[in-house]
Amino acid sequence: MQWTRYAALLAKVLLLGLLLSALIWPDLSGIKGKASTARLIVYPLGGMILPLWWWAYGRTRSKLHRTFPWAADLLMTLPWLIDLVGNRLNLFDTVNWWDDAMHFVLWGFLTGGVLLAFAPRDLTRALTTFVALGFGTTAAVVWEVGEYVTFVRNSPELQTAYTDTLGDLTLGTLGALLAGLLVHQVTKADALPLAGNVTDSPL
Incomplete structure (x- = not known):
């Protein structure tokens, strides 16, 4: 779809x-004191990892895509963008439910994008779910460890970090689970016309 291309480019x-x-106005960024240096390194990599992979490998060897997977790219870019917007608007510190919602929604986006970009289309629902949980839960753990090492251990948040981390891991895992189920349904629906064409073909 054309709109996914434009949306992905706009998101980037x-x-x-x-x-x-x-970088220019760190005091206005909303990430000052929240591992800003690490975010300034990780976030552009997160937003560009799929195009870089496609340029280096996917465009010539990918068995899943004949053209660049813009929908997957959009889903893999949105988590970094939305997190920055949320911090810039100070939503994480002023809206009680925002952080929890973001761990659920953004991990769902990221997991969905990774599945669309890299997971084989013929996986069963169970295998798609296991892959989603494997990636989503692992990524959530890496994120929480990164937060702890870069700023939580030296901030007032340390007092509530254990409870918050458990909640974040649970919500991230649930978001990944939902993404796995939705991606399986979407890819299954997309494959139905192709299957029908093969069945109905006189050849």
């Missing part, structure tokens, strides 16, 4: 714009 432009503004 906004992401890079916010990262650049955070």
Whole structure:
């Protein structure tokens, strides 16, 4: 779909714009004191990892995609963009439910994007779910460890970090689980017309 291409490109432009503004005006970024240096390194990599993979490998060897997977790219870019917007608007510190919602929604986006980009289309629902849980839960653990090492251990958040981390891991895992189920349904629906064409073909 054309709109996914434009949406993915717009998301990248906004992401890079916010990262650049955070470099120029760190006090206004919303990530000052929240591992800003690590975010300024990880976030552009997160937003560009699929295009870099496609340029280096996927465009010539990918068995899943004949053209660049824009929908997957959009889903893999949105988590970094939305997190920056949330911090810039101070939503994580002023809206009680925002952090929990983001761990659920953004991990769902990221897991869905990874599945669409890299998971074989013929996986069963169970295998798709296991892959989603494997990636989503592992990524959530890496994120929480990164947060602890870079800023939580030296911040007032340390007092509530254990409870918060357990909640974040649970919500991230549930988001990944939902993404796995949805991606299986979407890819299954997309494959139905192709299967029908093969069945109905006189050849």
